[in-house]
Amino acid sequence: xxxxxxxxxxxxxxxxxxxxxxxxxxxxxxxxxxxxxxxxxxxxxxxxxxxxxxxxxxxxxxxxxxxxxxxxxxxxxxxxxxxxxxxxxxxxxxxxxxxxxxxxxxxxxxxxxxxxxxxxxxxxxxxxxxxxxxxxxxxxxxxxxxxxxxxxxxxxxxxxxxxxxxxxxxxxxxxxxxxxx
Amino acid sequence: xxxxxxxxxxxxxxxxxxxxxxxxxxxxxxxxxxxxxxxxxxxxxxxxxxxxxxxxxxxxxxxxxxxxxxxxxxxxxxxxxxxxxxxxxxxxxxxxxxxxxxxxxxxxxxxxxxxxxxxxxxxxxxxxxxxxxxxxxxxxxxxxxxxxxxxxxxxxxxxxxxxxxxxxxxxxx
Numbered sequence: 001x002x003x004x005x006x007x008x009x010x011x012x013x014x015x016x017x018x019x020x021x022x023x024x025x026x027x028x029x030x031x032x033x034x035x036x037x038x039x040x041x042x043x044x045x046x047x048x049x050x051x052x053x054x055x056x057x058x059x060x061x062x063x064x065x066x067x068x069x070x071x072x073x074x075x076x077x078x079x080x081x082x083x084x085x086x087x088x089x090x091x092x093x094x095x096x097x098x099x100x101x102x103x104x105x106x107x108x109x110x111x112x113x114x115x116x117x118x119x120x121x122x123x124x125x126x127x128x129x130x131x132x133x134x135x136x137x138x139x140x141x142x143x144x145x146x147x148x149x150x151x152x153x154x155x156x157x158x159x160x161x162x163x164x165x166x167x168x169x170x171x172x173x174x175x176x177x178x179x180x181x
Numbered sequence: 182x183x184x185x186x187x188x189x190x191x192x193x194x195x196x197x198x199x200x201x202x203x204x205x206x207x208x209x210x211x212x213x214x215x216x217x218x219x220x221x222x223x224x225x226x227x228x229x230x231x232x233x234x235x236x237x238x239x240x241x242x243x244x245x246x247x248x249x250x251x252x253x254x255x256x257x258x259x260x261x262x263x264x265x266x267x268x269x270x271x272x273x274x275x276x277x278x279x280x281x282x283x284x285x286x287x288x289x290x291x292x293x294x295x296x297x298x299x300x301x302x303x304x305x306x307x308x309x310x311x312x313x314x315x316x317x318x319x320x321x322x323x324x325x326x327x328x329x330x331x332x333x334x335x336x337x338x339x340x341x342x343x344x345x346x347x348x349x350x351x352x353x354x
Contacts, residue, residue: 002241003197009237013230029243 027066028059030082031074038078048077183350184208186321188293188341196240200339201284202293204321206353213296213317214282221280225299228280235260236282236294244289253305255326256295256318257286281311283318285325290339295321317351324349 002010010018035045046056059066059074068083075082185207191214194201203212211219222229236259239249250257259282282297295318298310306312328334333347 003195005193005195006197006237006241008193009233013234017227017230018234032248 027071027082031060031078034078034080034082040078045074045077049073183352186349186351188343188349194236194240194294195339196237198242198244199240199290199292201236201240202291202341204293204295206351214294217282217296217298217314221299225280232259232280232282245286245292246289247286250284250286251281253283253315254319255322256283256315258283258297258315281305281314283314285318285322287325287341288336291336291341293321293325313354320351321349 031045035042042056042060043053045051046053049056059070071082187205187207189203189205189212191201191203191212194203203214205212218229235249239245243249249261250259251262260278260280279300280297281300283295285293285295287293296314298308298312298314300311301308305315325334328347328349331346332344334341334343336342
């Protein structure tokens with residue numbers, strides 16, 4: 001469901017301008033996505049199509065008025081369909097959704113089986129020095145989230161490089177962190 | 182004299198993926214973004230529509246990824262980069278590409294829309310309206326950067342959590 005703000009803007013701006021801008025952005029994004037998936041750079045696409053790099057950059061800005069022929073040529077070069085019909089898209093996403101739902105269901109069952117979950121805390125400091133920190137209570141239900149409050153009384157400076165890894169209790173080799181109620 | 186600035190949440194700029202915030206001097210009624218829109222919506226209506234569509238599309242569909250913003254030192258600008266297109270394709274309406282809206286990208290979900298102007302020259306410093314707004318955006322961006330270090334604000338999803346000691350100011354021209 002689109003946000004109210006988005007629907008309001010679509011209402012305000014003439015359909016013609018929207019099509020001009022958005023039609024090309026969608027194609028450009030599709031090309032971007034395929035290039036990323038294949039680990040290619042825009043320069044590779046230029047080489048494959050025998051075009052200049054600047055022309056490819058122009059396409060990728062999302063402002064180029066693509067013809068169907070150009071889109072098909074790009075699709076051929078990338079060995080993919082850049083334009084897919086709505087019905088096949090819906091079918092594809094339905095299957096994907098079903099698959100993801102299955103995975104979520106299995107993961108939930110696994111989480112429920114765990115009696116105790118500990119965490120190993122890996123933290124580094126920008127000052128490249130280790131220091132003891134106190135780990136607060138979990139902010140949310142441990143089975144859903146790994147978000148903890150971290151207290152560093154000695155050094156008040158911001159640390160954004162704390163990594164928290166959930167591990168099974170039996171595999172926990174490091175000292176159990178001190179929890180503050 | 183320096184005037185205090187508020188960070189404003191605007192319902193009409195709250196999209197599914199990105200919430201855009203605007204800036205307002207406390208002694209004024211309109212936000213800087215609204216003043217920018219009002220100033221250019223007459224003569225530059227197509228540019229404003231073009232910008233609004235980009236803002237909406239990034240906010241609703243894409244998220245605030247780097248590729249959609251022009252880097253401007255510690256700030257950013259919209260519309261997205263089109264340097265190449267301007268060099269080679271003159272059929273594109275160059276007027277649309279001459280407008281700049283400066284913004285500060287705080288995360289993939291949070292962007293502050295500052296203000297902008299018309300870029301009449303290749304170098305921003307030669308476009309008076311644009312340069313002034315760029316300086317404004319850069320000043321706010323660096324103040325936000327340092328106040329974040331001092332933990333005066335933080336991000337939680339699309340929300341900006343502001344503490345009581347959070348202040349940003351700017352010398353009005």
